[in-house]
Amino acid sequence: MRFMLLMIPRGYANAAPDTMPDAAAVARMMAYNRELQQAGVLLGLDGLHPPSTGARVSFDHDRPTVTDGPFAEAKEALGGYWMLDVASRDEAIEWARRCPAGPDEVIEVRRVQEMADFPEDVQAAATGLEDMQKTAATPPDPSSR
Amino acid sequence: MSATDDTHRRIEAVWRIEAPRLIAGLARMLRDFGLAEEMAQDALVTALETWPTSGVPERPGAWLMTTAKRRAIDRLRRDTLAARKHVQLGYELTLLQHADGDDVERDDGIGDDLLRLVFTACHPVLSADARVALTLRVLGGLSTAEIARAFLVSEATIAQRIVRAKRTLAEKQVPFELPRGAELAPRLASVLEVVYLIFNEGYAATAGTDWMRPALCAQALRLGRILASLAPYEPEVYGLLALMELQASRFPARTNVHGEPVLLAAQDRARWDAGRIRRGLAALARAEALGGAEGPYALQAALAACHARAGCYAATDWSRIAALYARLTRVAPSPVVELNRAVAVAMVEGAQAGLSVLDALVDEPRLADYHLLPSVRGELLIRLGRDDEARAAFEQAAALTANARERALLTQRAAACARRPS
Numbered sequence: 001m002r003f004m005l006l007m008i009p010r011g012y013a014n015a016a017p018d019t020m021p022d023a024a025a026v027a028r029m030m031a032y033n034r035e036l037q038q039a040g041v042l043l044g045l046d047g048l049h050p051p052s053t054g055a056r057v058s059f060d061h062d063r064p065t066v067t068d069g070p071f072a073e074a075k076e077a078l079g080g081y082w083m084l085d086v087a088s089r090d091e092a093i094e095w096a097r098r099c100p101a102g103p104d105e106v107i108e109v110r111r112v113q114e115m116a117d118f119p120e121d122v123q124a125a126a127t128g129l130e131d132m133q134k135t136a137a138t139p140p141d142p143s144s145r
Numbered sequence: 146m147s148a149t150d151d152t153h154r155r156i157e158a159v160w161r162i163e164a165p166r167l168i169a170g171l172a173r174m175l176r177d178f179g180l181a182e183e184m185a186q187d188a189l190v191t192a193l194e195t196w197p198t199s200g201v202p203e204r205p206g207a208w209l210m211t212t213a214k215r216r217a218i219d220r221l222r223r224d225t226l227a228a229r230k231h232v233q234l235g236y237e238l239t240l241l242q243h244a245d246g247d248d249v250e251r252d253d254g255i256g257d258d259l260l261r262l263v264f265t266a267c268h269p270v271l272s273a274d275a276r277v278a279l280t281l282r283v284l285g286g287l288s289t290a291e292i293a294r295a296f297l298v299s300e301a302t303i304a305q306r307i308v309r310a311k312r313t314l315a316e317k318q319v320p321f322e323l324p325r326g327a328e329l330a331p332r333l334a335s336v337l338e339v340v341y342l343i344f345n346e347g348y349a350a351t352a353g354t355d356w357m358r359p360a361l362c363a364q365a366l367r368l369g370r371i372l373a374s375l376a377p378y379e380p381e382v383y384g385l386l387a388l389m390e391l392q393a394s395r396f397p398a399r400t401n402v403h404g405e406p407v408l409l410a411a412q413d414r415a416r417w418d419a420g421r422i423r424r425g426l427a428a429l430a431r432a433e434a435l436g437g438a439e440g441p442y443a444l445q446a447a448l449a450a451c452h453a454r455a456g457c458y459a460a461t462d463w464s465r466i467a468a469l470y471a472r473l474t475r476v477a478p479s480p481v482v483e484l485n486r487a488v489a490v491a492m493v494e495g496a497q498a499g500l501s502v503l504d505a506l507v508d509e510p511r512l513a514d515y516h517l518l519p520s521v522r523g524e525l526l527i528r529l530g531r532d533d534e535a536r537a538a539f540e541q542a543a544a545l546t547a548n549a550r551e552r553a554l555l556t557q558r559a560a561a562c563a564r565r566p567s
Contacts, residue, residue, distance in 0.1 A: 037374040040367035090158035127415055
């Protein structure tokens with residue numbers, strides 16, 4: 001089953017646009033990533049630029065409103081994620097515990113929804129979802145035909 | 146749920162993560178795979194006894210390693226014959242105790258240790274069954290009971306298989322080393338075979354009522370990814386990984402709501418797992434980029450990719466499939482591959498042409514008990530309007546399969562032939 005480990009670095013909500021992790025922290029994180037890889041559980045990972053370079057499109061009113069970051073009301077912001085394929089929720093949590101994160105950081109562990117998790121009517125409404133992902137995922141094979 | 150249950154679930158998770166690195170590290174230090182595995186198990190038992198009351202230590206992996214090493218030292222002290230190993234172990238222990246737990250540095254060596262572990266557990270001196278059990282145990286962190294459940298045999302059988310395997314490794318003095326030079330290719334083939342056996346056991350249960358056991362497939366995929374991270378220059382590792390991902394992508398569509406099998410042609414492709422297809426195609430591209438397009442696993446993955454790329458069954462590129470099977474026959478000749486080629490040829494050139502390929506296989510002794518031969522024959526005969534022969538073929542196929550659900554499906558096919566007006 002797939003789990004996402006969502007890294008929420010404290011203070012990232014208001015971090016300066018040019019905020020970059022330092023090399024030592026990245027080296028520590030790479031060792032951790034390598035552990036995930038060598039355990040065969042790592043499916044993907046990405047880091048995000050701080051919210052101050054992003055924008056929010058909110059739907060509070062009758063039309064969408066765009067606000068540039070940073071967002072005064074936000075206390076937490078996502079810094080990145082790992083996508084893991086593990087045998088249990090416990091294993092996902094155990095991996096999160098091993099992350100060489102700093103004292104101000106939080107990792108949220110969340111299970112990824114699979115089509116089979118949905119009731120029949122939701123599955124029916126979502127018909128074509130996998131197809132959309134697939135179209136994006138599978139360029140035509142140049143060697144065929 | 147009690148606190149003890151919570152701790153036990155956590156220990157299980159810790160073990161899955163730590164077991165391979167623990168055993169690999171110990172085996173390098175002790176130069177003895179069997180002893181390493183035993184000491185690691187001892188450490189696990191100690192954890193199960195003490196952690197529920199003492200709490201899980203802050204660094205459970207380091208705790209397990211220290212405990213296992215202490216056990217090993219005790220054991221070796223009692224064993225005077227191992228005097229030299231004892232000295233070596235004492236040296237290694239001092240070295241490790243004084244090493245300043247730098248994770249980056251620690252990480253580099255462990256990759257080779259894990260690879261040694263894979264190659265040892267999958268050593269060709271062991272039977273396929275023994276290799277599978279040992280690999281699931283030391284690399285998958287599965288308990289004897291879990292392995293037994295997955296393979297529908299008794300726990301005692303698996304336990305005995307593992308004990309015997311460790312004894313064989315000791316008797317044959319298999320070193321805990323990486324294979325080099327000319328030795329590498331056959332040793333790697335042995336590893337890949339084990340991983341694919343595990344996958345297939347989960348993919349199509351050979352006995353019993355379960356059509357598939359997804360947990361075993363997940364385990365095999367995990368092993369495949371471990372190999373890809375440890376041997377990123379080996380194209381066939383990616384070929385196998387691609388093959389497994391692409392086949393597993395069909396899981397959600399392989400059974401209907403009643404748990405009955407749905408054949409490829411009738412599967413709802415919207416239910417195929419797009420993430421797996423994406424990962425499978427990426428792994429296949431990697432295998433081909435590494436120059437491995439003609440590898441047996443890469444070719445099988447390329448075949449699976451043909452189906453993954455076809456939006457519907459009718460859009461399947463059968464001529465490419467027939468060509469890929471012909472290439473596969475060259476690198477890995479097998480009557481089963483010919484059987485599959487017959488299906489593809491039938492799709493391109495018609496049922497009669499396919500049947501001609503099949504007819505060449507009728508006397509093949511290796512297919513005498515293979516239910517898919519009469520099953521495919523039945524399908525082609527129906528298309529040629531030869532219903533009576535088709536029914537006989539389906540009945541023969543039903544009698545040969547050990548899978549209850551497949552048998553039900555084939556019996557239905559036979560009955561349908563009987564009902565058709567001719």
